[in-house]
Amino acid sequence: MSTINRQIHLVSRPQGEPSTANFALVEAPVEALADGEVLVRIHYLSLDPYMRGRMNESKSYAQPQPLNEVMIGGTVGEVVESRNEHFKVGDKVVGMGGWQEYQRVNASQRGVLQKVDTTHIPLSAYLGAVGMPGVTAWYGLTQIIAPKAGETVVVSAASGAVGGAVGQLAKARGCRVVGLAGGPAKCEAVVNELGFDACIDYKAHPDLRSLSKALKDACPDGIDGYFENVGGMILDAVMLRANAFSRIAFCGMIAGYNGEPIPMANPALILVNRMKLEGFIVSEHMQLWPEALKELGTMVATGKFKYRETVAQGLESAPEAFLGLLKGKNFGKQLVKLV
Amino acid sequence: MSTINRQIHLVSRPQGEPSTANFALVEAPVEALADGEVLVRIHYLSLDPYMRGRMNESKSYAQPQPLNEVMIGGTVGEVVESRNEHFKVGDKVVGMGGWQEYQRVNASQRGVLQKVDTTHIPLSAYLGAVGMPGVTAWYGLTQIIAPKAGETVVVSAASGAVGGAVGQLAKARGCRVVGLAGGPAKCEAVVNELGFDACIDYKAHPDLRSLSKALKDACPDGIDGYFENVGGMILDAVMLRANAFSRIAFCGMIAGYNGEPIPMANPALILVNRMKLEGFIVSEHMQLWPEALKELGTMVATGKFKYRETVAQGLESAPEAFLGLLKGKNFGKQLVKLV
Numbered sequence: 037m038s039t040i041n042r043q044i045h046l047v048s049r050p051q052g053e054p055s056t057a058n059f060a061l062v063e064a065p066v067e068a069l070a071d072g073e074v075l076v077r078i079h080y081l082s083l084d085p086y087m088r089g090r091m092n093e094s095k096s097y098a099q100p101q102p103l104n105e106v107m108i109g110g111t112v113g114e115v116v117e118s119r120n121e122h123f124k125v126g127d128k129v130v131g132m133g134g135w136q137e138y139q140r141v142n143a144s145q146r147g148v149l150q151k152v153d154t155t156h157i158p159l160s161a162y163l164g165a166v167g168m169p170g171v172t173a174w175y176g177l178t179q180i181i182a183p184k185a186g187e188t189v190v191v192s193a194a195s196g197a198v199g200g201a202v203g204q205l206a207k208a209r210g211c212r213v214v215g216l217a218g219g220p221a222k223c224e225a226v227v228n229e230l231g232f233d234a235c236i237d238y239k240a241h242p243d244l245r246s247l248s249k250a251l252k253d254a255c256p257d258g259i260d261g262y263f264e265n266v267g268g269m270i271l272d273a274v275m276l277r278a279n280a281f282s283r284i285a286f287c288g289m290i291a292g293y294n295g296e297p298i299p300m301a302n303p304a305l306i307l308v309n310r311m312k313l314e315g316f317i318v319s320e321h322m323q324l325w326p327e328a329l330k331e332l333g334t335m336v337a338t339g340k341f342k343y344r345e346t347v348a349q350g351l352e353s354a355p356e357a358f359l360g361l362l363k364g365k366n367f368g369k370q371l372v373k374l375v
Numbered sequence: 376m377s378t379i380n381r382q383i384h385l386v387s388r389p390q391g392e393p394s395t396a397n398f399a400l401v402e403a404p405v406e407a408l409a410d411g412e413v414l415v416r417i418h419y420l421s422l423d424p425y426m427r428g429r430m431n432e433s434k435s436y437a438q439p440q441p442l443n444e445v446m447i448g449g450t451v452g453e454v455v456e457s458r459n460e461h462f463k464v465g466d467k468v469v470g471m472g473g474w475q476e477y478q479r480v481n482a483s484q485r486g487v488l489q490k491v492d493t494t495h496i497p498l499s500a501y502l503g504a505v506g507m508p509g510v511t512a513w514y515g516l517t518q519i520i521a522p523k524a525g526e527t528v529v530v531s532a533a534s535g536a537v538g539g540a541v542g543q544l545a546k547a548r549g550c551r552v553v554g555l556a557g558g559p560a561k562c563e564a565v566v567n568e569l570g571f572d573a574c575i576d577y578k579a580h581p582d583l584r585s586l587s588k589a590l591k592d593a594c595p596d597g598i599d600g601y602f603e604n605v606g607g608m609i610l611d612a613v614m615l616r617a618n619a620f621s622r623i624a625f626c627g628m629i630a631g632y633n634g635e636p637i638p639m640a641n642p643a644l645i646l647v648n649r650m651k652l653e654g655f656i657v658s659e660h661m662q663l664w665p666e667a668l669k670e671l672g673t674m675v676a677t678g679k680f681k682y683r684e685t686v687a688q689g690l691e692s693a694p695e696a697f698l699g700l701l702k703g704k705n706f707g708k709q710l711v712k713l714v
Contacts, residue, residue, distance in 0.1 A: 287646070299638035299639060300642040303610070303637070306652055315645040315648065316649055
């Protein structure tokens, strides 16, 4: 009797805001392993904003998510069957298993499946602080913003997995760190749990003038670095407070994921303030992952790095949890727990 | 009897587009020299787009031009009197004399006045190809765009002093070079005189779609580097054709000098294409001027660098010539000839 693998497929492309109707739960048998293959029982799915971009058909830096196939995504789990000499039953692994309960994968290709050590670091952290979001934060901060001690670094979506990591890595480098997050509860936690110097509730500042004033108050010496996770009015407000020679790392533009391009109000400030703006995709800089993961892993294992997780239960909850992520309903890393 | 020095002062700040009424011709006596001072008879004034920004009161990277004082600007001329041991009568010099016929200057401060050699390079070229505009082109191209041979570099205001230099420096590095200029006559000369591979008449493409299509035709392999002199719709059109890892050097935003901020339509492309955008002010990088001037001077002296000059006659013509520059009426370096 074969094991049943439940999967979530993308079955239609959203026009504007996505809905649960774009997804379908599908059952498929787990087929027998071929030589070199490994079967992983997935424990956690990672939900990330980049997935929204993949749901569109339009050309971007990555191929679109194909219709009627398992939604892509990072996963952690445990090897339950192996025909590969490098993996044995019981190994904890991180990979790109997608939205399903079992991942059957040829593990001979380098990098497809990584064994991880859960002695000092919880398995789920390999999808967050010690995974892609953590490295994303590390890359944008250290390679683009490259802050000096005493500089002011601002990060949007500060309570998210990437934003929280940016702030803590910047604090460790002696910066003043100011977050932006939605709602007083998130802002309070960003300051009191994650250790930011200040956090602005952008929902309390519905217009550019008000938000710009709040940034001025929180950043009395101006802004030297900005880690951009959202785009839109927050970007405009930050640029109004940017110092000469400031740097912006473009990591995400969640405000524009639903199709409508959101303009930058005053690009002349790039010249006036001699700014540098740079976009990046962390998967294009694999050579730096070991250095990043070393710092992040050490911080997590020694308790110097704080993070929260928002955990949805069961595969069938993934679409709803993903829609919530796009609306900022999560706090910290959004996961789906399968086991 | 003292010599009369005619000067042009800024007497009011423009609201929007400037007019000749913002300027006034003023006569003042040339006072006797103090120790260390030099009197220069100015031969050419340089007119440059950056002066428009200085006419505004608002905070920018430089102090505003004060009212009722001589308009700032680069100048070349000849020493006619000297109480400084490093300068003698007859020396050709470049400095920041401003819009006047005589410059009385304490030449003891390093860099205030530079002697130049006119054996192989015409005096006026020190305000253009072998001066600030040439170094501006060199800096943005080599330090920000940093093109590889075979890449495509686009430059706006291609028939201007900076744009023409960008294109020729990029051609010398093995790039495909495409200009943008206003009108068929300028475009024809950009290709046939300056040696660009192609030049697009932006006036023939009044909307984004049409301009973007023209760029696609002229840049079949996309755009790797863009030297931004104008802002506005041209920037948007270039970004639609930008390759992954492309670079934009922000040198000028002439389209927005009259006060109205011009948005960037789709900043998400910075992320999608992992672009780098960087603004710069050439006077902040004085340590690189010798290297830049060496390359530019050698190219001019050996006839490998083509440039045009548009020369207005007499100090009183400066305001009108400056307004024409802002409207793109010049071809190449805009000068005012005083002697």
